[in-house]
Amino acid sequence: MRILVTGASGFVGKAVVRQLVQDGHEVWAGSRRGESVGGARGVTLDVTDPGSAQRAAGQADPQAVVHLVGIIAEAGDQTFERVHVEGTRNVLAATPRGARYVHMSALGAREDSGSRYSSSKARAEALVRASGLDWTVFQPSLIFGVGDDFFGRVLRELVSTAPVVPQIGDGSFPFRPVSVQDVAQAFARAAGGRTGLRGTFALTGPEEFSFRQLLELELGALGKRKPIVPVPLPLMNLAVPLMQVLPSPPITRDQYAMLKEGNTAPNEPARSTFDLPMLRLQDHLPQIVQAALKK
Template sequence: MKVLVTGASGFVGRRVVADLLHAGHEVVAASRHGHEVGGARGLALNVTDPAATRRGLEAERPQAVVHLVGIIAPQGAQTFERVHVEGTRNVLEAARPLGARYLHMSALGADPESRSRYSSSKARAEALVKASGLPFTLFRPSLIFGPGDDFFGRVLKNLVSAAPVVPVIGDGRFPFRPVWVGDVAAAFTQALERPQTVGRTFELVGPTVYSFSDLLKLELQALGLRKTLVRIPLWAMNLAVPAMQLLPRPPITPDQYAMLLEGNTADPGPATRAFDLEMVSLEALLPRLLRPGTHETTAAEEGA
């Protein structure tokens, strides 16, 4: 099957491309810069440009589209609305005349009423997918860990490394269920061959629930650090997070803060019954992932 992957140069995109190639698919690796990804032919494609997106898909005529493009934080004209919502609209409109199988990367916690602009924009994109008329499958992953991830490799690492003590937001009990990037990629690849997944939404989570405090302790342990955890009242964090945005590279954005407060967990049952997943645990890989040189710096979640 010929599969076009948007955001192919991103963290999850590279793994999805590798899995699709291994499964024997012909893969077109679409990204803004059009670089080859893991042996897959590159295609320069800016999904926020409707005409360019239409031309790209018309020229390639893929049988399936895997849409992974997304951003972690807005940068200039690259807003959540433009990338997540309008970008999705453009890809759907270009894929519709082809009748392409459509796989979409959303996010656990996607909710139009969320305080996080990231999460609310993901929900609006989901609504477009469901109304598209295409044979779609939606995926909502939790925090994704793996080589090159932003949360464990940068955000949490900076949080536990920057000061003599480690700040804990509120009571630190917010629940999370991180998922391995290999399991996320496997779900996307297997969905192409499983027609029973059409029209369904799958929440992709790992085997273990952790509190935010648990994640901080695991990060410290993996880095070989011994520090005291100090609780920071929510009222203080509510003041500190906006002030952090004055820094050249804030350790946490307002949207990331809002998502932390909401937690990020779900039932793994439906996805594990639909797909063959390894369900790799965070403890098994985190020490290796945090070794110097393991991570690649990425400005966007999925190469928008």
């Protein structure tokens, strides 16, 4: 099957492309630079440019489109609205009417979210559902794997920077991280299956952790022992906006809003529908942080 992947050069994109190629599909890897990824053909694709999306789809002539492009933090004209909402609108318009469409959203996506990231993801989902295409939407929790941003950078820096580890509030916020291998397999099977599967699926791992437990796991993977000190939410509510004046704030307003909400859901029906391996965070975290330290 001919499959076009947007965001193919990103962390999840590379994993999805590898899985699709391994499964025997003819894959076109869409990215701004148009480079080849994991044995797939490269094609220039900027989802914020309607013409670029149309040209890439015309070149690939896909039987399925996997749309993965997303940003965690806004920068310049790369806003959540432009990338998540308008980018999705452009890719949907470029997708051939008979093609299957598989969409990357996020767990917790809802229009009334306190996070602009989550709100924009929900608006993009609404466009997908109204598209008339044969669609599947995936909503992953925190995605872990070598090269990830959260466990490899954000959480690592949080537990490494100061003599004590700051814990947001009481640390009880729940999370159910999912491996990038599980995510890649879900996307590949939804895109390359013999029949379409319309629906929205949460992608979560086999175990749930509190935020405090994630801090403890990260410390253990780094071989560090430090006291974990709760920071009251009223104080965090004051500190996070002040952090935004830094060139690279340790946590953005949107990341803070999402952390407070937690990020968990049952792993069914995605686990059984797509026969996912359900890899465990604690088995892979040491490799993730060690790879990040070598950069």
